[in-house]
Amino acid sequence: MTVVVSKETHAGETRTALVPEHVAKLVAQGARIEVEAGLGISCGHDDVDYTRAGATVRTDRAAMLTAADIILQVRKPALEDVKNLRAGAVLIALLDPFQSPELISALAQQGVSAISLEMVPRSTRAQKMDVLSSQASLAGYAAVIAAAAETGKIFPMMMTPAGTIKPVKVFIIGAGVAGLQAIATAKRLGAKVEAFDTRPVVEEQVKSLGAKFVKIDVGETGQTEGGYARALTDEQLRLQREGMARVCAESDIVITAAQVFGRRAPVLLTSEMLDAMRPGSVVVDLAVESGGNVEGVAADQIIERKGVKIVGTASLPGRVPVHASQMFSSNVTALLTEFWDKETQALKLKLNLDDDILKSCVVTHGGRIVNEKIATTP
Structure with missing residues (x-):
């Protein structure tokens, strides 16, 4: 063979x-x-x-x-x-x-x-073959590192003779595998982290990583049998954007990781929401390859809009290719040997x-x- x-x-x-x-x-x-x-x-x-x-x-x-x-x-x-x-x-x-x-x-x-x-289904037996999850975890990590490289601020609080530096505020939209890893990475770097997901079931996971779960009432939501978020209606998306607008405006970094399997990613950050963010803020769109969560995002480009940087790096796992290849290879080998x-x-x-x-x-x-x-x- x-x-x-x-x-x-x-x-x-x-x-x-x-x-x-x-x-x-x-x-x-x-x-x-x-x-x-x-x-x-x-x-x-x-x-x-x-x-x-x-x-x-x-x-x-x-x-x-x-x-x-x-x-x-x-x-x-x-x-x-x-x-x-x-x-x-x-x-x-x-x-x-x-x-x-x-x-x-x-x-x-x-x-x-x-x-x-x-x-590959998200089942216990197939877990060792789940390429999407292994690569998404690395994407979440890489997204935070990419944001850190573009912001003009340090992440942790620092008390110095010259004064106290407040921790950056990071808002993560979408608490799937990528989002949860982004939360964990941002917390390790010392940021103050908030997160939102349409699936109430992930609130406990968000809190267990030390982040605040932002609650926005958009009506009945949920997840598919495979653990993916269900697509929202236009009205639910409107309510979600309204609820997120305030948090985005107060955040130094926003990371979007909301994707619907097999469909175009929903647009969550509109031009109006971006305009309300402070100059110097950074947005990293993890869903850029499936259409993007951020209005105006472009694959493999950093666009500056009124002082706000929109980072559209495609294939974020490729930013850490040594470990991304190691994990991908392990998943594929597990599938072959199974x-x-x-x-x-x-x-x-x-x-x-x-x-x-x-x-x-x-x-x-x-x-x-x-x-x-x-x-x-x-």
Whole structure:
């Protein structure tokens, strides 16, 4: 079974799907690993590290992909790469399936079995394979560090002969995995932290990290079976914005991490709300790649609006590529070893679509789109 790991083609992507530590583990289980030359340079691993772990380093990308049984990537492949994949090959990556209909159709037509890592369910059994959670945790950390780099203030309170410096006020919108890690990081740096989420169930988690939970009555809300926030109505969004406006105006840093799985991120900070913030304030939008929570945000740009900096850094986990790659690689290795053919003791994936995990995350198989949610998305 040949497992191929190709270099990322997405602009600015610094992560890799497999690190040498996990190459050695898969080789020990019978896999033949081939990696593209220069695969791990951006995350601290050179070709020699991969060779020592048991991988073969290749320079002919097209030939690698054509011969692959399993292809591992962080981001979705380019359409020209899909043409090189053989029927029956298994592609595992973050495929962004709801926003990539052309890619998903091409994979189906090519006869590729595609596993979209975003679709791995949030269940106890699948926890070790949950790429979204592992990367979101790092994104939350990186968001706070990015804000710290852009603000003109220090985070902690400091008492000096020259006077007392007050701690910065940080407001975090969205207390999912990323938001909770942002809360924890901001608190460790000494900030005064407030947080809001539409799901009342997370209030206890917010408080356990030392932050104040901001309560805004927007009516009945909740979360999906997978633990994601449900989409709000237009009226609920209006009430939410009104409730957040005061807190934003009093905050030095606002971090938005509100996303709805499979849909465009809701706009939470309007131009009017930004105008009410003090000059020197910083806003970091964690949802920029899915449309953004902040009006006017732009991917991979820092826009200054009346003295307020709006940071739209895409792929924040890529700001810490060493650990992001380590965690991503661990998740993918867990998925591979969970479904390898234990009867023959060979690393051959058994794609049983009746399995609750595979039923959720396999989006194309046998020449067709097999995931109902993806197949019915207009």
